[in-house]
Amino acid sequence: MENIDKIANINAIANAIKNNSEDGFFFVPWIGKNYEDGLKGSKILVVGASHYCNHSNICTHPKSNNECSNFYDNKKCRLGCKYFQECTIGKTKDYNDKCSWMKPEEYSKSYEILCKDIDKISNCNPIFERLNSTTLGEICNFLDSNWEDNVSYKRFTIFCIRYFDKDLTNEIEPKYDLWSHIAFVNYAQNFQPNPTGNLFQEDDLNAFNKYIELLKPNVVIVWGCDLGGELEKKGFKVNAENNGYNWTKDGIQFVNSYHPSYSGFKDNGRLKEALDKAFQEASKVTNG
Numbered sequence: 001m002e003n004i005d006k007i008a009n010i011n012a013i014a015n016a017i018k019n020n021s022e023d024g025f026f027f028v029p030w031i032g033k034n035y036e037d038g039l040k041g042s043k044i045l046v047v048g049a050s051h052y053c054n055h056s057n058i059c060t061h062p063k064s065n066n067e068c069s070n071f072y073d074n075k076k077c078r079l080g081c082k083y084f085q086e087c088t089i090g091k092t093k094d095y096n097d098k099c100s101w102m103k104p105e106e107y108s109k110s111y112e113i114l115c116k117d118i119d120k121i122s123n124c125n126p127i128f129e130r131l132n133s134t135t136l137g138e139i140c141n142f143l144d145s146n147w148e149d150n151v152s153y154k155r156f157t158i159f160c161i162r163y164f165d166k167d168l169t170n171e172i173e174p175k176y177d178l179w180s181h182i183a184f185v186n187y188a189q190n191f192q193p194n195p196t197g198n199l200f201q202e203d204d205l206n207a208f209n210k211y212i213e214l215l216k217p218n219v220v221i222v223w224g225c226d227l228g229g230e231l232e233k234k235g236f237k238v239n240a241e242n243n244g245y246n247w248t249k250d251g252i253q254f255v256n257s258y259h260p261s262y263s264g265f266k267d268n269g270r271l272k273e274a275l276d277k278a279f280q281e282a283s284k285v286t287n288g
Helices: 010-018 109-122 133-142 153-164 174-180 202-215 225-234 269-287
Strands: 044-048 180-186 219-223 246-249 254-258
Touching: 044 202, 109 133, 133 153, 133 174, 133 180, 133 225, 153 174, 153 269, 174 180, 180 202, 219 225, 219 269, 225 246, 246 269, 254 269
Parallel strands: 044 180, 044 219, 219 254
Antiparallel strands: 246 254
């Protein structure tokens, strides 16, 4: 794997932390080294739905399954966390520096290097081994070939490498090149109890607005119908066109794709058409 400082913009991430307000975001954003240069003339922010925790304290095996070494009385699981329910119903921030599952060995070595370099610059509360650095940890794992690929990141990356082929520099491996040019955040600012059925909170939209304020993207790619529906309920996704894919807000072009975990997220070419439209409109602003 390439050195993480060739892919991530350490200074920009540290500055985002320093400029974050108390009612802003919880999860630290990924910002690529070449984010300001953009692709197709636009700065691109990608927005996932949420992080989720798999350390439920409720045993998922039947009570008769005595072969499971993690099972014990009252349907509890030894791999579970006694704070699971509170942490996943809106109180993740309360456990930022108390989580016993946030361990360096759960992440690529690049995660530790990146977080410690950010900590040196930000002069804020440290993020290494803290829950608020989860986004960075997941991306560092994805970028490291020694770790199992995250299917959503992988499917999205393969699509984007082909879509942005002529705009990538090809100076480093395409996967690294792409992630050096984009920023990534998750909308939900609390862990979710399951990978489906997001429980969005009232302050998630405030965090989303803070990400946009700090990153100043030209094009925002929003993953999934759940998140698209939430933004619509909040009055953020208005006057959507092109089968609900495209809308504009405050001069920023938004594209709401299917979630990449869905095998047909390219939607028979509709995603490409929506991105083409977004970048065409964005270019009128950046070149105007």
